Amino acid sequence: MKRIAIYPGSFDPITNGHLDILKRASKAFDEIIVLVAENDEKHSRFTVKERLEMIEGALKGIENVKVDSTKGLTVKYAKDHGAKFLIRGLRAVSDFEYEFTLNAANEYIDHDIDTVYFMSTIGHNFISSSYIDSLYSSGVDITSLVPKSVVEMYKQKK
Ligand code: COA
Numbered sequence: 001m002k003r004i005a006i007y008p009g010s011f012d013p014i015t016n017g018h019l020d021i022l023k024r025a026s027k028a029f030d031e032i033i034v035l036v037a038e039n040d041e042k043h044s045r046f047t048v049k050e051r052l053e054m055i056e057g058a059l060k061g062i063e064n065v066k067v068d069s070t071k072g073l074t075v076k077y078a079k080d081h082g083a084k085f086l087i088r089g090l091r092a093v094s095d096f097e098y099e100f101t102l103n104a105a106n107e108y109i110d111h112d113i114d115t116v117y118f119m120s121t122i123g124h125n126f127i128s129s130s131y132i133d134s135l136y137s138s139g140v141d142i143t144s145l146v147p148k149s150v151v152e153m154y155k156q157k158k
Contacts, residue, residue, distance in 0.1 A: 003028075004083040005116065008035040008074040012044050013150045014055050015132055017124040021089035024118055026062055032087065034059075035077060036069040045133055050153055057149025075110040086115040091125040 007022055011034070026032055036051050046054070048069050055067045070077045078086060086106065088099055103115050127145055136142050136154055143151055 002030045002082070003085070004031045004033070004081065005029040005085040005087050006033050006035050006074060006078045006081070006083045007087040008037055008077075010039070010042070010044070010129065011036050011051050011055060012046055012129050013051065013132065013146060013153065014058055015124075015127045015129060015146050015150075016144075017089065017091065017120055017127040019058055019147060020121055020124045021087065021118045022065065023062060025087045025116070026064055028116075029085070029087075030064060032065045033081060033083065034065060034067045035074060036067070037074065038069050038071040040071075045129075046153065046157075050157075054147070054149045054153050057152075058147035073109060075106050075113045078113050079110060084113060086113060088115055088117055089120055090117050091120040091127075 005025065007025065009018065011018060022032065022034065034055055036048055036055070038048050044051075052067055052069060059065050059067065074086060078084070088102075090096065090099065099115075099117070106113060106115065132142055132146055132150075135145070142154075
């Protein structure tokens, strides 16, 4: 049986921190689906289409990873796609509380889906999507913090 995992997130935009988690997780599973959560209530910098495009651009060379989006529950998507695991990254202790609550909610919805956590490698643990956005807006070079596809999308947008 194929071991499928879902890596959910806003990815607004995807960063090298996300990519690092994804690359390491891709060695542990047969297939990973990077799932962009569509949340109409959240103000997003990039549209879902743009986020999917940036992720696809960043995935070249990682064979067992696909990209998709959903407006629904992550665990429901996982079940519908035969995935028993979710993947999340932990950068610092401060992520734990949020992940703890998210995991509890997911577990309440579907007890059969487990979340597997990967620790960020040193050098990636300070990156966040909003941090990238602030740096870019302030004219700081972000090329070593995000995939090329993200830099290109920023250039197209602004
Ligand atoms: N590297 C870099 N950045 C990271 C990171 C890593 N390893 N891990 C987290 N982050 C950052 C992101 O950049 C982002 O930063 P920002 O707040 O500055 O924008 C932040 O941490 C969180 O982003 P992300 O990892 O994309 O996840 P999220 O918290 O936005 O995602 C969902 C949450 C989408 C997984 C969750 O809300 C969900 O499953 N929603 C769907 C609806 C649902 O099923 N709800 C169930 C619970 S009720």
